[in-house]
Amino acid sequence: MQQNTFLELDGIACRYGATQVLNDIDLAIDKGEFVALLGSSGCGKTTLLRVLAGFVAPTAGRVQLRQKDVTSLPPDRRGVSLVFQSYALWPHMTVAQNIGYGLRLRRVAKAEIARRVGEVQSMLGLDGLGERKPAALSGGQRQRVALGRALAVDPEILLLDEPLSNLDARIRLSVRHELRALQRRLGITAVHVTHDREEAMVMADRIVILDAGRIAQQGTPEEVYNRPASAFVAAFMGAENILQLTGSPEGDRFAIAAGPANAGAHVPLAGRPLGSGPVDARFRPEAARIAAAGSALPEGGAVFHGTVLAASYPGGVWRHTIRIGEAEIMADAAQAFAPGDRVDVHVPAEALFLFDRPQTHPPVAPVSRTATAGKVPA
Ligand SMILES: Nc1ncnc2c1ncn2[C@@H]1O[C@H](COP(=O)(O)OP(=O)(O)OP(=O)(O)O)[C@@H](O)[C@H]1O
Numbered sequence: 534m535q536q537n538t539f540l541e542l543d544g545i546a547c548r549y550g551a552t553q554v555l556n557d558i559d560l561a562i563d564k565g566e567f568v569a570l571l572g573s574s575g576c577g578k579t580t581l582l583r584v585l586a587g588f589v590a591p592t593a594g595r596v597q598l599r600q601k602d603v604t605s606l607p608p609d610r611r612g613v614s615l616v617f618q619s620y621a622l623w624p625h626m627t628v629a630q631n632i633g634y635g636l637r638l639r640r641v642a643k644a645e646i647a648r649r650v651g652e653v654q655s656m657l658g659l660d661g662l663g664e665r666k667p668a669a670l671s672g673g674q675r676q677r678v679a680l681g682r683a684l685a686v687d688p689e690i691l692l693l694d695e696p697l698s699n700l701d702a703r704i705r706l707s708v709r710h711e712l713r714a715l716q717r718r719l720g721i722t723a724v725h726v727t728h729d730r731e732e733a734m735v736m737a738d739r740i741v742i743l744d745a746g747r748i749a750q751q752g753t754p755e756e757v758y759n760r761p762a763s764a765f766v767a768a769f770m771g772a773e774n775i776l777q778l779t780g781s782p783e784g785d786r787f788a789i790a791a792g793p794a795n796a797g798a799h800v801p802l803a804g805r806p807l808g809s810g811p812v813d814a815r816f817r818p819e820a821a822r823i824a825a826a827g828s829a830l831p832e833g834g835a836v837f838h839g840t841v842l843a844a845s846y847p848g849g850v851w852r853h854t855i856r857i858g859e860a861e862i863m864a865d866a867a868q869a870f871a872p873g874d875r876v877d878v879h880v881p882a883e884a885l886f887l888f889d890r891p892q893t894h895p896p897v898a899p900v901s902r903t904a905t906a907g908k909v910p911a
Pocket residue numbers: 549550552554572573574575576577578579580581728
């Protein structure tokens with residue numbers, strides 16, 4: 534265990550009946566850190582949060598808080614507060630009563646509850662709304678009340694289960710910002726569950742990406758975005774273009790062999806354990822640069838030869854669908870290329886993520902998205 538570790542999960546596994554939901558989860562969180570648990574639906578994010586809170590008992594492993602084993606402590610003795618996506622406010626109680634609820638359960642004196650509720654209302658911009666019922670509040674205000682109820686009890690750890698997902702896009706951005714500022718100011722340790730990549734990127738000190746109940750990668754937003762450790766993480770972080778290449782390691786670089794649709798290239802291995810043979814190359818549409826076939830392109834990186842199939846304007850840049858060999862990729866450019874244009878697509882070395890092709894599920898030969906459905910191969 535590291536010296537300043539505040540909250541630690543050690544070999545956590547969890548299952549519901551016969552369904553294994555979490556496996557081998559090791560995670561150490563520092564005091565005051567904001568950690569986002571990111572992953573697709575059903576990967577076990579909420580279950581992990583419930584293990585932290587004490588609502589679900591792990592089938593293996595330990596939860597430690599301040600280096601003390603709390604695995605079998607009930608939720609109310611862990612010093613944690615949980616905020617849910619659904620607010621879970623008491624509809625018959627006023628804003629002030631909802632915020633003071635946890636304090637009443639703890640039998641705090643009335644005058645102290647009133648003082649604390651007033652303080653929390655001011656902190657969250659809810660002054661003047663204390664006598665309203667939740668039904669008379671906007672979504673953003675309700676979410677702030679739910680947050681206020683969690684903060685009123687002065688938790689050491691704030692567990693947030695998609696608390697912003699019910700808010701409309703604009704309010705979400707401002708509550709996101711408020712929540713992060715508040716967490717920093719109060720120095721609370723926060724674990725935030727989300728499936729929204731951008732939300733995790735802008736709010737968290739550290740992102741933990743879960744895949745089918747295991748940690749696929751953890752690191753700062755910049756690390757997981759720019760140095761994805763697996764094809765899964767790369768795809769999850771937006772590098773959805775995929776091209777199949779071959780090559781072999783040469784010293785600290787990987788030599789990409791020239792093919793019918795790509796030039797030969799050398800890119801830094803950057804610590805990736807690649808072998809010789811087929812690799813999957815992944816990259817983001819915005820990382821690519823498109824030029825008319827045969828134009829001069831920047832040095833370094835990889836160049837793919839293709840034909841534009843379609844162009845659309847989602848705003849800011851033109852997004853192109855380009856056929857490269859048998860595959861189709863997306864790439865952005867400041868100006869539009871026309872369908873049928875022959876183009877070269879350049880991807881800088883640092884934005885080209887190479888992974889050994891998985892052996893367990895051999896990929897089907899790439900099929901054009903425009904191919905006729907149901908066509909039987911000859
Ligand atoms: N009480 C339960 N009993 C049985 N299975 C459950 C229970 N709660 C969750 N599961 C299952 O455990 C798996 C993980 O669920 P969990 O809610 O942790 O996922 P999640 O990543 O938070 O998903 P989402 O983003 O959709 O909320 C899912 O397959 C889910 O169906």
